[in-house]
Amino acid sequence: xxxxxxxxxxxxxxxxxxxxxxxxxxxxxxxxxxxxxxxxxxxxxxxxxxxxxxxxxxxxxxxxxxxxxxxxxxxxxxxxxxxxxxxxxxxxxxxxxxxxxxxxxxxxxxxxxxxxxxxxxxxxxxxxxxxxxxxxxxxxxxxxxxxxxxxxxxxxxxx
Amino acid sequence: xxxxxxxxxxxxxxxxxxxxxxxxxxxxxxxxxxxxxxxxxxxxxxxxxxxxxxxxxxxxxxxxxxxxxxxxxxxxxxxxxxxxxxxxxxxxxxxxxxxxxxxxxxxxxxxxxxxxxxxxxxxxxxxxxxxxxxxxxxxxxxxxxxxxxxxxxxxxxxxxxxxxxxxxxxxxxxxxxxxxxxxxxxxxxxxxxxxxxxxxxxxxxxxxxxxxxxxxxxxxxxxxxxxxxxxxxxxxxxxxxxxxxxxxxxxxxxxxxxxxxxxxxxxxxxxxxxxxxxxxxxxxxxxxxxxxxxxxxxxxxxxxxxxxxxxxxxxxxxxxxxxxxxxxxxxxxxxxxxxxxxxxxxxxxxxxxxxxxxxxxxxxxxxxxxxxxxxxxxxxxxxxxxxxxxxxxxxxxxxxxxxxxxxxxxxxxxxxxxxxxxxxxxxxxxxxxxxxxxxxxxxxxxxxxxxxxxxxxxxxxxxxxxxxxxxxxxxxxxxxxxxxxxxxxxxxxxxxxxxxxxxxxxxxxxxxxxxxxxxxxxxxxxxxxxxxxxxxxxxxxxxx
Numbered sequence: 126x127x128x129x130x131x132x133x134x135x136x137x138x139x140x141x142x143x144x145x146x147x148x149x150x151x152x153x154x155x156x157x158x159x160x161x162x163x164x165x166x167x168x169x170x171x172x173x174x175x176x177x178x179x180x181x182x183x184x185x186x187x188x189x190x191x192x193x194x195x196x197x198x199x200x201x202x203x204x205x206x207x208x209x210x211x212x213x214x215x216x217x218x219x220x221x222x223x224x225x226x227x228x229x230x231x232x233x234x235x236x237x238x239x240x241x242x243x244x245x246x247x248x249x250x251x252x253x254x255x256x257x258x259x260x261x262x263x264x265x266x267x268x269x270x271x272x273x274x275x276x277x278x279x280x281x282x283x284x
Numbered sequence: 285x286x287x288x289x290x291x292x293x294x295x296x297x298x299x300x301x302x303x304x305x306x307x308x309x310x311x312x313x314x315x316x317x318x319x320x321x322x323x324x325x326x327x328x329x330x331x332x333x334x335x336x337x338x339x340x341x342x343x344x345x346x347x348x349x350x351x352x353x354x355x356x357x358x359x360x361x362x363x364x365x366x367x368x369x370x371x372x373x374x375x376x377x378x379x380x381x382x383x384x385x386x387x388x389x390x391x392x393x394x395x396x397x398x399x400x401x402x403x404x405x406x407x408x409x410x411x412x413x414x415x416x417x418x419x420x421x422x423x424x425x426x427x428x429x430x431x432x433x434x435x436x437x438x439x440x441x442x443x444x445x446x447x448x449x450x451x452x453x454x455x456x457x458x459x460x461x462x463x464x465x466x467x468x469x470x471x472x473x474x475x476x477x478x479x480x481x482x483x484x485x486x487x488x489x490x491x492x493x494x495x496x497x498x499x500x501x502x503x504x505x506x507x508x509x510x511x512x513x514x515x516x517x518x519x520x521x522x523x524x525x526x527x528x529x530x531x532x533x534x535x536x537x538x539x540x541x542x543x544x545x546x547x548x549x550x551x552x553x554x555x556x557x558x559x560x561x562x563x564x565x566x567x568x569x570x571x572x573x574x575x576x577x578x579x580x581x582x583x584x585x586x587x588x589x590x591x592x593x594x595x596x597x598x599x600x601x602x603x604x605x606x607x608x609x610x611x612x613x614x615x616x617x618x619x620x621x622x623x624x625x626x627x628x629x630x631x632x633x634x635x636x637x638x639x640x641x642x643x644x645x646x647x648x649x650x651x652x653x654x655x656x657x658x659x660x661x662x663x664x665x666x667x668x669x670x671x672x673x674x675x676x677x678x679x680x681x682x683x684x685x686x687x688x689x690x691x692x693x694x695x696x697x698x699x700x701x702x703x704x705x706x707x708x709x710x711x712x713x714x715x716x717x718x719x720x721x722x723x724x725x726x727x728x729x730x731x732x733x734x735x736x737x738x739x740x741x742x743x744x745x746x747x748x749x750x751x752x753x754x755x756x757x758x759x760x761x762x763x764x765x766x767x768x769x770x771x772x773x774x775x776x777x778x779x780x781x782x783x784x785x786x787x788x789x790x791x792x793x794x795x796x797x798x799x800x801x802x803x804x805x806x807x808x809x810x811x812x813x814x815x816x817x818x819x820x821x822x823x824x825x826x827x828x
Contacts, residue, residue, distance in 0.1 A: 194566050195565030253524060256640070258642070265526075
């Protein structure tokens with residue numbers, strides 16, 4: 126896998142930045158983890174170690190939180206993350222065909238990453254833009270009313 | 285898109301048929317033809333309008349005028365006056381007292397089109413959400429000022445109770461009563477929380493309120509905090525809603541600068557600090573105790589209830605949790621009074637409801653209408669009819685935890701009580717309209733897939749039950765199901781309802797129960813004939 130693993134120094138810096146931004150208390154744990162995840166792309170073991178040390182929270186607790194929320198990942202992810210809405214409103218509007226087209230274009234299945242480390246494909250529950258389903262989100266961009274034929278051109282924007 | 289201007293429904297229950305409903309239907313066909321209106325008017329025989337003494341009934345939409353008892357001779361007048369000239373045929377309307385409760389409310393509308401009535405979305409899209417000045421110009425913060433200077437908390441509770449406002453998160457608990465509970469609990473510290481973790485599939489009303497009118501929520505939270513005795517509050521906003529988070533953060537800052545939040549508000553000695561807490565992607569955090577766990581920095585697993593958050597909430601302190609849409613109703617009620625609010629919608633659930641219309645209709649989007657509108661009206665008036673002229677088959681209400689409402693119930697008024705009487709749930713306001721090409725097995729599979737992934741895993745019935753139900757439905761959709769599976773599914777649905785800890789598990793079995801109640805023949809076709817009547821299911825013969 127060519128997915129980039131961040132070096133320890135960058136990880137520690139991201140953790141310290143996040144903790145100083147929100148304060149070292151447990152009620153800020155989720156915002157802190159969110160911030161680190163956004164900065165690094167996922168939550169590496171070293172990051173959890175450092176959060177555990179700074180917040181004085183057991184690592185087991187951190188892992189249980191990190192593995193619970195959909196927006197946090199404990200595994201490395203591709204450069205671009207596709208979140209595909211699989212809830213009923215998008216499904217009824219033709220989401221299944223679009224999802225099939227995405228899988229074919231990238232040659233990967235749900236929860237997999239492409240060998241070049243560019244893409245990770247995940248499914249998600251409703252993104253709250255159901256009026257324009259089927260919807261998919263690439264990184265922070267939302268694409269609505271997606272047609273299976275548009276998929277290659279949408280993906281091409283992220284080379 | 286075929287544009288239908290009016291819809292004519294002729295009742296065809298047993299009593300109506302005896303009195304010549306069939307002839308009246310044919311007479312309507314002839315008259316509509318002779319006025320050349322056949323492309324603009326749709327004419328339908330509807331089975332079950334309700335038991336009453338004014339049959340045969342004819343209902344004309346969109347004005348929702350009820351004529352009855354209709355004689356063959358009066359059809360010409362109705363068509364000429366109402367459908368051709370566009371005015372109500374006076375003297376032929378059904379007398380109000382002879383209509384049964386089921387449709388009497390329609391008549392009480394005085395023959396008006398149920399136009400959109402905006403209370404909670406009153407300012408959304410009309411003011412600049414980043415400007416507190418514009419909010420103030422549009423009566424902003426006057427309800428807070430009135431509460432702090434003129435009202436005692438007790439007076440606010442009775443106004444809210446009198447207004448009949450019920451929680452809009454889905455459960456429909458009376459808001460005034462909930463506030464009173466928190467007020468009564470003695471504690472040195474209390475919290476107010478705005479539940480903006482809107483993740484019910486198909487629902488995006490809270491996002492629009494927060495993005496379009498963030499100050500209305502802050503004002504309502506300040507009123508709530510004052511009344512229950514809290515001095516700190518959280519807005520738990522869904523992680524994906526970055527725009528809403530930023531708007532609210534900005535609004536809090538502006539309100540603090542103007543002295544509507546912070547220390548000694550309006551010189552009354554009342555203090556309030558509000559925080560924005562972003563979620564991290566978990567449907568279950570919309571459940572109030574899971575949301576509280578999440579604010580405390582833990583996994584969002586619902587707590588056992590009781591004790592309820594009103595006594596033991598955030599950090600064990602009494603906590604008031606209200607949904608965004610509920611809060612958005614507070615300031616308008618206090619500004620205009622309980623009687624004003626009661627003038628919208630039916631007596632048992634007054635006010636308006638924000639619905640999102642989705643699926644196979646011509647126009648999808650969001651509407652705010654008085655409670656008690658029917659599905660037929662929503663589809664015909666706001667959805668502008670079914671897409672491609674297809675037939676309406678079912679609506680899935682309230683996101684995943686709502687119900688599957690079959691077309692036969694499309695004339696049931698959508699309010700808390702009428703829906704629960706009909707055995708379906710209103711839920712959070714999402715209306716997913718599905719046409720004849722929708723397979724109920726496939727739909728239930730998608731819904732159960734959602735629950736199986738979003739179950740927090742704390743208690744067994746939900747964690748295992750949803751997975752198992754999904755597997756059984758998958759087998760049925762592959763053509764490898766057995767009739768015994770249907771008994772198993774029904775048992776799973778019952779067990780989920782009776783044994784789950786929280787609302788997610790308790791409602792997860794609803795889609796199964798609904799498809800077996802209303803569409804059993806279609807499900808059985810998958811098993812007995814190995815055929816998916818709509819051609820949606822793969823039917824590959826593979827066993828999961």
